[in-house]
Amino acid sequence: QQQVKQSPQSLIVQKGGISIINCAYENTAFDYFPWYQQFPGKGPALLIAIRPDVSEKKEGRFTISFNKSAKQFSLHIMDSQPGDSATYFCAAGAKGNTPLVFGKGTRLSVIA
Amino acid sequence: NAGVTQTPKFQVLKTGQSMTLQCAQDMNHNSMYWYRQDPGMGLRLIYYSASEGTTDKGEVPNGYNVSRLNKREFSLRLESAAPSQTSVYFCASRQGAGGANVLTFGAGSRLTVL
Numbered sequence: 001q002q003q004v005k006q007s008p009q010s011l012i013v014q015k016g017g018i019s020i021i022n023c024a025y026e027n028t029a030f031d032y033f034p035w036y037q038q039f040p041g042k043g044p045a046l047l048i049a050i051r052p053d054v055s056e057k058k059e060g061r062f063t064i065s066f067n068k069s070a071k072q073f074s075l076h077i078m079d080s081q082p083g084d085s086a087t088y089f090c091a092a093g094a095k096g097n098t099p100l101v102f103g104k105g106t107r108l109s110v111i112a
Numbered sequence: 113n114a115g116v117t118q119t120p121k122f123q124v125l126k127t128g129q130s131m132t133l134q135c136a137q138d139m140n141h142n143s144m145y146w147y148r149q150d151p152g153m154g155l156r157l158i159y160y161s162a163s164e165g166t167t168d169k170g171e172v173p174n175g176y177n178v179s180r181l182n183k184r185e186f187s188l189r190l191e192s193a194a195p196s197q198t199s200v201y202f203c204a205s206r207q208g209a210g211g212a213n214v215l216t217f218g219a220g221s222r223l224t225v226l
Contacts, residue, residue, distance in 0.1 A: 009152070036215075043116075043202050043217030044155070089155060097162040099145060099170065100215060104154035 006103025019077040021106045023090035030092040038087045080110045116218035124224045125193045133188040135203030144186035148199040193225045
């Protein structure tokens with residue numbers, strides 16, 4: 001059973017546009033929601049993360065929106081650039097010795 | 113550079129051969145993980161070690177074994193490789209086993225089983 005559902009699987013956005021990737025979870029024990037960014041040939045790297053006590057976190061052009069009641073969170077990339085072209089993974093974590101649970105990833109292509 | 117180092121980066125095996133993927137981290141992290149990445153399947157956890165001396169199965173452990181050699185090193189062994197194990201393998205580590213600890217990944221090991 002997939003615990004974190006991510007959509008869309010792929011996304012094409014014009015340069016300067018807004019990229020939006022959505023994730024949904026079921027386990028209410030999750031209390032940490034990171035996003036990882038992966039460039040071709042590289043390992044994933046932490047991009048931004050949020051805790052459920054806030055509804056939004058912004059770092060530069062990247063924003064996480066969190067809806068605790070709907071058990072959903074999303075990544076918004078403002079003014080998308082070709083350099084943002086990568087695969088993005090959402091994840092969820094809980095306290096204790098439990099590994100992060102990852103979504104299946106979204107391949108983003110930003111075209112000029 | 114500090115981080116997670118994986119060897120080898122590329123490997124081609126024949127069905128039935130065995131091999132070990134090596135992983136070492138120099139960040140003094142307690143927890144280490146092995147994932148595989150396949151197109152459309154995301155990152156799937158194979159095994160993890162929450163602390164030195166412990167190992168646990170993840171989502172897809174069949175066909176694999178692991179050894180937490182010491183705090184720095186966590187190896188993944190394929191005893192009898194199968195074509196279904198063709199994948200990119202990532203090792204990762206973090207300070208604690210749960211909560212808001214940043215997971216740091218290696219650069220990956222691309223394995224092809226013929």
